[in-house]
């Protein structure tokens with residue numbers, strides 16, 4: 001463990017943050033249409049934030065703070081060791097801390113300060129902490145007549161006894177290769193550690209709780225779709241390459257997947273086959289956004305050019 005800006009971070013986290021600092025980052029947010037009452041530039045809006053060091057570093061970058069300042073938005077760090085009501089006043093409280101005690105503090109604050117926009121109310125995002133429940137709103141989407149379809153890869157959840165995984169996979173009829181993902185999503189590096197498994201036996205080496213998802217060939221590109229209020233932003237990222245039937249007979253074992261589609265993997269300027277690189281059609285995105293807003297109140301999803309057999 002080491003200290004950064006007075007906060008304790010583990011070695012892996014620190015390494016990631018330092019790597020990140022060296023990279024030039026583009027801000028792709030256009031801020032258009034954000035619906036929770038952003039002020040005109042001559043007004044002031046105070047956003048209190050409570051974030052991990054990792055999130056503060058990746059999100060509150062100097063260029064983003066600068067852009068916000070020009071729009072009259074000021075970010076103020078919340079001291080989690082002091083009562084929240086003694087701080088501020090805030091127009092917005094932005095937080096991504098998951099501890100139970102913190103969630104209770106935030107809920108209490110929301111009730112005492114209904115005039116403050118809390119992003120996000122813990123109850124509203126609870127289902128996003130689990131890779132099974134986060135897909136629930138997508139599983140039963142019925143987007144007919146809008147230039148595509150949206151679905152979820154076939155998957156099972158394994159909560160215990162890794163030695164039973166090969167049996168469970170056979171029982172569910174899942175086809176190899178499989179993508180193994182930690183079930184719980186808590187913002188740690190561990191929760192983003194994915195593996196691709198090419199044979200049944202190696203599956204027993206995995207550490208539950210996890211989801212095992214069929215690998216969906218999609219041409220090595222994903223589109224991340226960010227929906228905030230009325231605004232829909234699509235970015236094109238590199239992804240895992242297709243696997244062929246022939247490769248499969250030669251490959252065995254389990255392979256860790258790096259953060260293959262992070263913002264460092266932008267494919268915006270790559271020279272790609274138009275059949276995989278063209279953005280998903282606007283009517284599909286708009287319908288998807290409408291449905292996600294209705295069901296979840298917000299949305300971020302990933303879709304591929306095969307649009308869209310899958311949303312992972």
Ligand SMILES: Nc1ncnc2c1ncn2[C@@H]1O[C@H](COP(=O)(O)OP(=O)(O)OP(=O)(O)O)[C@@H](O)[C@H]1O
Nearest residue numbers: 153179192213214215216222239240260261262312
């Ligand atoms: N079922 C799948 N079939 C093929 N590739 C997949 C599948 N699931 C995930 N991937 C690949 O792995 C990447 C990461 O998957 P996922 O988004 O589920 O994990 P994550 O840790 O939340 O990643 P991110 O930080 O990019 O949001 C995807 O962008 C995609 O490239």
Ligand SMILES: O=P(O)(O)O[C@H]1[C@H](O)[C@@H](O)[C@H](OP(=O)(O)O)[C@@H](OP(=O)(O)O)[C@H]1O
Nearest residue numbers: 054055058059185186187188224261262263
């Ligand atoms: O930057 P994009 O491509 O949108 O991917 C995000 C992931 O989807 C999020 O899950 C990451 O947040 P968490 O690490 O808190 O889960 C988030 O982590 P970050 O905010 O620390 O960059 C990103 O990696």
